[in-house]
Structures are given as structure tokens and as C-alpha cells.
Amino acid sequence: MKNKEPLILVVVVAFTLLTYWLVEPYAHSVMHKHVESENFAYADLAPISKTGDAINGKELTMGAGGCTGCHSITKEGVPAGMDPVTAAGAYGVNPPDLSEAGVIYDAKFLANLIKNPAHALKVEHKFDAAKGQMHPMVAFYGAGGDIDQEVADMVAYLQSIAVSKDELTPKMAYENACGRCHEMRYENWTQIGEKPSFKFEKDSLAFDIQVLEYQESLTKYMGKLPPDLSMYIRSRSEHFLSTFIENPQSQLEGTAMPRVGITADVAHKVIEHMADAGDTKRDERASVGMNVMWYILIFAIFAFLWKRSVWKELH
Numbered sequence: 001m002k003n004k005e006p007l008i009l010v011v012v013v014a015f016t017l018l019t020y021w022l023v024e025p026y027a028h029s030v031m032h033k034h035v036e037s038e039n040f041a042y043a044d045l046a047p048i049s050k051t052g053d054a055i056n057g058k059e060l061t062m063g064a065g066g067c068t069g070c071h072s073i074t075k076e077g078v079p080a081g082m083d084p085v086t087a088a089g090a091y092g093v094n095p096p097d098l099s100e101a102g103v104i105y106d107a108k109f110l111a112n113l114i115k116n117p118a119h120a121l122k123v124e125h126k127f128d129a130a131k132g133q134m135h136p137m138v139a140f141y142g143a144g145g146d147i148d149q150e151v152a153d154m155v156a157y158l159q160s161i162a163v164s165k166d167e168l169t170p171k172m173a174y175e176n177a178c179g180r181c182h183e184m185r186y187e188n189w190t191q192i193g194e195k196p197s198f199k200f201e202k203d204s205l206a207f208d209i210q211v212l213e214y215q216e217s218l219t220k221y222m223g224k225l226p227p228d229l230s231m232y233i234r235s236r237s238e239h240f241l242s243t244f245i246e247n248p249q250s251q252l253e254g255t256a257m258p259r260v261g262i263t264a265d266v267a268h269k270v271i272e273h274m275a276d277a278g279d280t281k282r283d284e285r286a287s288v289g290m291n292v293m294w295y296i297l298i299f300a301i302f303a304f305l306w307k308r309s310v311w312k313e314l315h
């Protein structure tokens with residue numbers, strides 16, 4: 001019996017690892033097809049060929065570029081032309097504030113988005129200009145000069161006013177990149193922003209009605225209401241979420257969800273915020289798990305020493 005103990009241990013460990021693999025990695029591979037990451041390179045988009053001038057970019061963004069006709073730039077004191085509910089009624093979704101666009105979105109993506117929104121967002125199957133299906137965001141056709149230079153200038157301006165990568169928090173990344181379509185009830189987040197605390201129930205209900213009106217417009221625009229992402233981190237792997245954010249068509253061909261166009265660093269922060277929301281005790285659990293592993297190891301050592309002592313007495 002004593003000589004068979006190592007074999008028994010090997011068999012137990014092997015079956016334990018097999019069970020874990022069947023429940024976790026294998027199950028995910030069966031539930032979701034594996035898609036290789038494109039490393040957020042956006043290889044299908046044309047590169048920026050000019051060096052941007054932020055000063056000229058500001059003039060274009062505020063003027064001939066027409067950006068502030070739909071987008072707010074709050075850190076520059078430019079308010080939105082419409083409230084979120086009205087904007088969603090007009091465009092399907094509330095156009096994003098551009099204050100942090102320069103750090104949230106990949107520069108090449110921004111340049112292509114300005115020139116051809118449907119192509120950059122990978123929703124040409126939904127918005128076919130040849131059939132008169134125009135994307136709500138109007139393409140920029142230039143202000144009379146070199147359009148590539150003008151676009152590079154606008155991107156440079158957006159980058160110049162944005163916070164640095166280190167200053168961008170996971171919460172900011174999520175709200176800018178995902179928060180206008182996806183609510184996150186565990187974080188008290190709605191598509192029109194964080195729900196305030198109201199003194200009177202009627203005011204709370206009025207806010208809820210606004211959310212419902214926004215969601216109605218969003219549902220018409222997208223075909224279905226985008227899901228609440230509070231618990232998505234628990235039902236999807238990080239790789240799935242990353243590749244889906246990078247290119248929704250790779251995981252769900254024909255989906256109305258646009259390519260978001262964010263950088264790899266911002267995608268990581270979005271997923272980090274989802275993990276914080278859907279698994280609030282993850283850091284504490286990891287700490288407890290490590291202590292449990294130490295306990296098991298110490299217990300195993302004492303159990304082994306005790307067993308040797310018993311066998312020694314028997315022999």
C-alpha cells in the first residue's frame with residue numbers, strides 16, 4: 001500500500017486537473033469560437049500620412065469640420081446641442097463627448113472615422129450609401145485644403161486636449177467607450193449617465209422614464225437593446241471580450257454593434273472596470289485563496305510527517 005501512494009496521488013491530481021479543464025478552459029472553447037487578436041492594429045484602415053497641427057485642428061473641429069454640431073467638448077466649454085434623450089431620438093444614440101477622444105480612440109481609427117464613419121465602424125452592412133442608407137454621423141469631405149492634412153490636424157487637436165494614458169481611469173474608459181449603449185446597473189450606470197440620488201420618488205421615476213425613452217431609440221437603431229454589462233465578465237472570458245471589442249464582426253458576424261476603435265490599453269481598462277463591477281470581491285478572494293493554499297501546504301506537510309511517524313511505529 002505504501003508503495004502505491006505516489007501513484008494514487010498522481011491519479012487524484014490528474015483527474016482534478018482534468019475536471020478543472022473540462023469545466024473552465026474547454027467549456028469556454030466550446031461555447032465561444034476562438035478568434036485571434038489583431039492586436040488593435042486596425043490593419044484595414046488607412047494610416048495617417050501627415051503630421052497634425054493641433055491649432056489648425058481646433059479651428060476645424062469648432063468650425064468647418066462641423067464636429068460641435070453634434071458633439072460636446074465639455075473641457076473646452078462646448079456643450080452638447082441636445083440632451084441625450086433628444087439626441088438618441090435624432091441619431092439613434094447620443095454622440096460622445098470629445099474631451100477624451102484623443103486618448104480613448106486609436107489615432108488611425110479616428111482619422112478614418114472622420115472621413116468614412118460606416119467603414120471605420122465596420123457597419124457598412126447596415127449603412128450602405130449606395131442604397132441611401134446613410135450613417136447618422138456625417139462624413140467630413142474637407143474644408144477646401146488637403147483633406148488628409150485637415151483630418152490629421154483634427155486628430156492632433158483631440159489628442160492635445162485629452163488626459164494622458166495614465167490619468168485615464170477604467171471607469172472613464174468604460175463610460176466613454178461603452179456607456180452610451182450599455183448600462184451597468186451594479187455601478188448605477190445608465191445610458192444617459194450615472195443615476196443621481198433623488199430626494200423625491202417622482203424625480204427618480206422621471207429619470208427612469210428618460211432612460212426608457214433613450215433605450216427605445218437605441219433599440220430601434222441597433223435592432224435590439226444592448227445588454228447590461230454588469231455581469232458579463234463572469235460569463236465571458238477576457239480574451240473573448242477583448243477580441244469582441246476589437247472587432248465585433250469576428251465573433252458575431254452581421255451584428256449591429258460597431259467597432260469601437262479604442263486602443264489596446266483602453267480595452268484593458270474597459271475590461272478591468274467590468275471586472276470591478278461584476279466581481280467586486282476578486283482582490284479580496286485572491287488574497288484569501290493564497291492564504292488557503294498556504295494552509296493546505298502546511299497541513300499537507302504535517303499530515304505527511306504524522307503519517308511517517310505512524311508507519312515507523314507500525315514497522
